[in-house]
Amino acid sequence: MNIELVPERQYQVFNSVAGRHHHHQPIWQNIKNLLKSCFGTQSDSRLLNRDGSLIDINRLRQNINDKQQSYKKRHITWPYLLNIYSPSMTNSDKKIYQNRARIRYNRLKRTWQERVSQGDSFYVTLADTILKDVRRTDRHIKFFKKKKQILFNIMMTYSVYHPNPGYSQGMTDMLTPIVYVFIDESMSYFAFCSLMNRYMSSLFDQDQIEINRRIRLFNLILHSIDNELWNKINVNEENYLYVYRWLLLDCKREFYRFNHVLRVLELVWINSISPFVISQSITNYRSLFTIFICISILQEDRQIIFSYSNDEDLHKYFFSSSSSSRSHRSTKRILQQAQINYSNYILSQK
Template sequence: MISPRPPAFPPWLCGPHMTRSTSSPSSTDAHLQFPDGSGLLQPPRWDEPQRACALEQICGVFRVDLGQMRSLRLFFSDEACTSGQLVVASRESQYKVFHFHHGGLDKLPDVLQQWKYCAETHLKDQQVADEKTCMQFSIRRPKLPSSETHPEESMYRRLDVAAWLRHLNALGQVQEEYKLRKAIFFGGIDVSIRGEVWPFLLRYYSHESTSEEREALRAQKRREYAEIQQKRLSMTPEEHRAFWRNVQFTVDKDVVRTDRSHQFFRGEGNPNVECMRRILLNYAVYNPAIGYSQGMSDLVAPILAEVLDESDTFWCFVGLMQNTIFVSSPRDEDMEKQLLYLRELLRLTHLRFYQHLVSLGEDGLQMLFCHRWLLLCFKREFPEAEALRIWEACWAHYQTDYFHLFICVAIVAIYGDDVIEQQLATDQMLLHFGNLAMHMNGELVLRKARSLLYQFRLLPRIPCSLHDLCKLCGTGMWDSGYMPAVECTGQHPGSESCPFGGTVETPSPKPSREGRKGPKTPREGFGFRR
């Protein structure tokens, strides 16, 4: 028998009662609804709002008025479903986030379930006047069914010293480069050999080079680097003033706040911080067309911490900026190209989310929530260990040069359901994904992205708007003897024919649906096949 008196709760859980949602919960989502307060159990108000605010700011008391709440979400960030976040959103799109870094979040759903049953006792004779005024409570558990994983997902382990040496011949040349890239794509690289393997991925070293040739290259590149630095130091006073105004002022501000919690850059007067500063200033001299943009320090810092040599790090960074599409510069045309591909991938793989973006108009299609993902290569979205694993998977260039876009789609697929369910506006989407930063499961996102790439390769035809997605790929993008057909989207202003040779498929007549039960539902992206 359920007691009519609800259990006591902390002050931050004081508010209106919950009623069971009419939607049926699944194994991964539990939904409740909150009355809006219009004639239904008015929530108590704080007698001293100023005092409550002071307590929150000074003592860290977590207080939320559920009467002003739009949604309450539990996001589990680990597969064991013990750690994560409690996120409370107000109707004014203000978010309060309560973090469970070391477990315990799994206990909260049980408490809320008990509270729900008490609410049912109180509201059994009352009716909710308007379903649209009800807020939601849900539990998000990160899961990826085994049926949706890449068939080779568990076949590769992390590349360690022994495995790396097996890829080298007696002269130090990399043998079977494609197999090496595949192993890194699935398993990543052990921390102990990153400094040796990363220069290959960043194309500082050629896979065909011998150990002796690489040593000769390093000596040559050190001389070149010294010449670049000397050019910077020998600027005229006028040149130096312009350089300080356009480059150095921003670099000096950025380096002192980049990865300072990392052991390699920690502490006052750390020489590694000055080393990073020189690399960025010298790069602006080496490539004045790009110069320096805020965020480049976030890309250089991990490379320097692993490669441990200023000259080698500089040339690895040059390779990163020159030879990978993974890094998107802030230039409008570069970002727009990335967003165009991403929109098309979302249309193929997550149609409901794409349709929501379309409903928001031009602002929604700009996808502001993912700009930081692309500009900083997910470094601000995941803890360092997981972010670097994502970098390595992208640098492997296995089957696509655009794997970072599949990472974006994977994040949306796993963590974007609330955007659709709550019909979040553009600014609310930005807040939603921003609050998930550093609390998403990087390994889960990687597995989902690999499965999405696998399914993309199974498509019998691809839209011509994604033709360039495989244009630059080397060996192994498509299975031998198989290439997908290119289907024209018909969106080529000023051109009578498709520049990619795409064909327009004429739809075949379909039988009448009269007499059939239920409306026709659109297909949600592509399905998973074996």
């Protein structure tokens, strides 16, 4: 394609006219958008090769760790974080994967839809349970008002084909961020399956062994980092029930803005790659980093916590679901403090 350059003098004349007539600006914006679509943005080129394969997984993690991700950038990074795409997959490989995922997902979905339409009691009961939770999950966010059917379909499909752990309350909380980023129903399903298989399924086991182990670990780490805060909370053992929700959902309900929730989750995920040995047991980075986010939230609310003089007020603080109890928190400050505490603790264990 040949591009005819405008002579400098003619360009200066045109530029002065364009400065007086702002309706010409969209033309140049369209040209900029066209160039971006042809050559890619600078941020994309740092992560992906021209064929769409990932340049380096460590560079991707560092990119996420260093700065807030845009909505568009998450379309690139989250499939790698959730192990949907392998680093070597090209653009054509990704299209093939997406088509196969859509075919497979639709086949799985049709099976339980037929059983529900036939009135199978197990499937009907499961559908009623999931539908109740779907209707109240993130209902304050406009995006999900028209996505309830997608959330329901994915959650039903997962629960039917993953009887262990099956469906548990709280799973829809972890599904909504994935649907928000991936949008596509079939891709969201496989991303959610990956999240559960790699990180979370043991947390929803009925024996509660894993979640109780993490609560005990939280207790030990908080005691070592902030003994004064630990003593304040430890007055009433029931207060530790709030940690169950925080650790189960990666603190997803503890931040006021949904975009901040996405930021918290992606930082949790990039700290979930390698195992870390502590107290003769394997604890992956995910569980540790989530614990440090919990502790940083408590430190952020330190003055509020110490202002309460009785257990009843403290209990209300821990179990309040109102937005006013979260709106004062600085997500950036909490995450920075979590990373500092996290790094210092790992160094202290070596």
